[in-house]
Amino acid sequence: MVSDLDTVTVGQIERPFGVKGAVKVRSLSDVPGRFEALTSVSLVAKDGKTMDTTVTHVRRAGERFIVGFAGLTTPEEAGLWRGSLIQAPRGTVPVLPAGQYYECDLVGLGVQTEQGQPIGVLEEILELPGSHVFVVRQGAKETLIPAAKKWVTAVDLERRLMTVHMIDGVDE
Numbered sequence: 001m002v003s004d005l006d007t008v009t010v011g012q013i014e015r016p017f018g019v020k021g022a023v024k025v026r027s028l029s030d031v032p033g034r035f036e037a038l039t040s041v042s043l044v045a046k047d048g049k050t051m052d053t054t055v056t057h058v059r060r061a062g063e064r065f066i067v068g069f070a071g072l073t074t075p076e077e078a079g080l081w082r083g084s085l086i087q088a089p090r091g092t093v094p095v096l097p098a099g100q101y102y103e104c105d106l107v108g109l110g111v112q113t114e115q116g117q118p119i120g121v122l123e124e125i126l127e128l129p130g131s132h133v134f135v136v137r138q139g140a141k142e143t144l145i146p147a148a149k150k151w152v153t154a155v156d157l158e159r160r161l162m163t164v165h166m167i168d169g170v171d172e
Contacts, residue, residue, distance in 0.1 A: 007042065007087040009104035010034055014064070016079045021072035022057075025065045025086065028103045035065045038088055043069070045084045101155060109162045111136045111145070114153060119143055122162060134162075 011025040027034065035058045043051045056068040067086075072078045087104075096102065103125055111119045111134070120138030125147065132147035145151055145164050154163040 006090055007104075008090050008102050009044075009085045009087050010038070010041075011065070011067075011086040013043070013078075013081050013084045013086065015082055016075040017061075017066050019075060020068070021074050021078045022066050022068045023072070023078045023081065024061065025067045027063075027065065035060075035067065038067075038086075040089065041069075042087045043081050043084045044087055045081060051081075099149070101157070105157055106134075106155070106162070109155070109157075109160050111143075111162045111164060113166045114163055119145075119164070119166070 009028055011027050014024045014026055016022070017024045025035070035055075038055045038058065040052070040054055043053060051071065053069045053071050056070055057066075058068075059066050072081070106122055107125065109122045111122050113119060118138065120136040120141065120143060122134050123137050124135040126133040126135060126144075134145040134147050134152075136143045136145060151165050152162060153165050154161075156162075
């Protein structure tokens with residue numbers, strides 16, 4: 001397993017699919033052709049268990065993908081990886097246009113206001129109908145920020161910092 005900086009999380013396993021060990025996968029971004037081009041990946045379970053494997057087949061199923069991995073041959077084996085992340089070497093995924101980011105690059109960023117006041121850490125990205133929302137937490141406090149250019153004024157991946165426009169009183 002390579003370090004998180006050398007990989008990009010491209011999907012999450014939702015559940016087993018069929019009788020041959022395939023899984024249904026939710027894409028974590030909308031880069032065209034991403035799954036069809038995957039070869040070697042790492043599966044990372046919530047408990048930290050990892051498995052380096054190869055992709056044996058991919059097909060689209062609506063907004064999801066049905067993916068087969070070498071080493072998963074039964075629904076029971078596939079079920080053990082439910083909720084796991086699929087990571088690919090960073091060099092094998094397309095470079096995104098300026099202003100677009102992989103979800104895995106954003107999660108964990110510190111978030112601050114335009115005035116430099118810390119809001120917290122971006123811990124989750126919710127996929128809501130029509131838009132995405134950043135969930136930023138600082139201790140027990142949770143702030144929801146629309147994932148839109150109107151609200152996100154800067155993203156600095158090197159400094160691991162996101163700057164957002166806040167309306168007075170919204171974060172209280």
